[in-house]
Amino acid sequence: MLSRRTLLATPLALPAIARAAWVPDRPVTITVPFSAGGPTDVIARLVAEGMGHDLGQAVVVENVTGAGGTIAAARVANARPDGTTLMFHHIGHASAATLYRKLPYDVQGSFAPLGLASDAAMTVVARPDFPAADLAGVMAAIKREGDKLTLAHSGLGAANQLCGMLLQHAAGTALTSVVFRGSAPAITELMAGRIDLFCDQATNTATFLRENRIKGYAATLPQRVPGLDLPTTAEAGEPSLAMSTWHGLYAPKATPAEIRARLSEALRASLREERLLARLADLVTEPASQDRATEAFHTRFLAEEVARWRPIIQAAGQYAD
Known part of the structure; x- marks a missing residue:
């Protein structure tokens, strides 16, 4: 885990990457599967604010609660893949693959992971x-x-x-x-x-x-x-x-590559904002490093988390129908 000073310095050390050209033509909605005021909601709103600055378009948070986050996830999985409907979820997205015997979506197959945002002990x-x-x-x-x-x-x-x-x-x-x-x-x-x-x-x-x-x-x-x-x-x-309560950002699976790249870029930009870094410190939470806030890392990490939690949940025998 990198320090905040290292996080701010990291982008300068990376090779120059062409900026994705896509610009949203209307506000972007980040769906949060939990109530307003909780840690996931607070972090999502900080990320939304920073992404809005980078995208030049409003990014708003909508709380859609119920069924351990699966109602919100199903809504985003079936949303138009145009970059304007996203999901901000925590470790529960990975565990849902085993906790729920039936889901109206595939935890890995229905979403495009855009990057991790934070880790909390x-x-x-x-x-x-x-x-x-x-x-x-x-x-x-x-x-x-x-x-x-x-x-x-x-x-x-x-x-x-x-x-x-x-x-x-x-x-x-x-x-x-x-x-x-x-x-x-x-x-x-x-x-x-x-x-x-x-x-x-x-x-x-x-x-x-x-x-x-x-x-x-x-x-x-x-x-x-x-x-x-x-x-x-x-x-x-x-x-x-060892574990963390991590948060990540997702788009519907069929979202075009150019849009995914631009949204992931905006996520990384939000994680460099001083206001977000200071607020996360208040929440005893670490921002994701720039290399973890990427599509490639998040995709691998989600698969690893699904695999890690499956035998633990199965041993506990605690499931939802």
């Missing part, structure tokens, strides 16, 4: 009086106590559900899942000591960790999260727990 956290001293102790407690321990998540396809699955997969045992309507009520119950464990975005947990209102054990990115006194999962002896 997940954090393994617990109630304030949880007895484990470190992540090794957490894993030992999970193996020893099993379903006597409770694990929070906020529903099918949520990043915190996936992180919880990963935690249980690594431990080789199942916990008792408690489902909440979002991260905020889960953290409230965790602080009160009524839930044992949670695995959620640093965006949501950072303030409570800094105030010692919950107990933190590790963050899941390869490098440490600035401002959080937590080891990485690799440093803590559990490298298999």
Whole structure:
């Protein structure tokens, strides 16, 4: 993961590339599959603003919620492939390929990935009086106590559900899942000591960790999260727990190459804007490096994520019809 200084310098080091000629003749809509105000929505709006500056055309965000993001995805998959209807989605787009037995679209085959936009660490956290001293102790407690321990998540396809699955997969045992309507009520119950464990975005947990209102054990990115006194999962002896809540931008599959190239170019331009970089830092989120915010990288990465999460979800046996 590159620093912000490196990110800003990267484009100057790249070979000159001819600017794609396509210009949208009307506003571009970025469909977000989650409610306004959440991390995905906030990042999408920052990206939309930056892309609008680069495209010279308004880029607006539309929230289309429901069914773990699949309603929004189906709408974009079937939209006219003219570059004016896009989707901004997180890791749940990859997991949907396995979580849902039937989808009205193909996770990989119905979309043209335009580039990644951001990465956020997940954090393994617990109630304030949880007895484990470190992540090794957490894993030992999970193996020893099993379903006597409770694990929070906020529903099918949520990043915190996936992180919880990963935690249980690594431990080789199942916990008792408690489902909440979002991260905020889960953290409230965790602080009160009524839930044992949670695995959620640093965006949501950072303030409570800094105030010692919950107990933190590790963050899941390869490098440490600035401002959080937590080891990485690799440093803590559990490298298999590495993951991120990543976000990416998509167009319908049949979108012409010239349009895809121009939109991807605008995405990279947005990720160089100082306002976006500062706001992402506030959200404890890293901007995607310029080489990750490309069609080629995003396409490979999506395939890898679909393949990675399939056996983990299958082992958990948690599906939607």
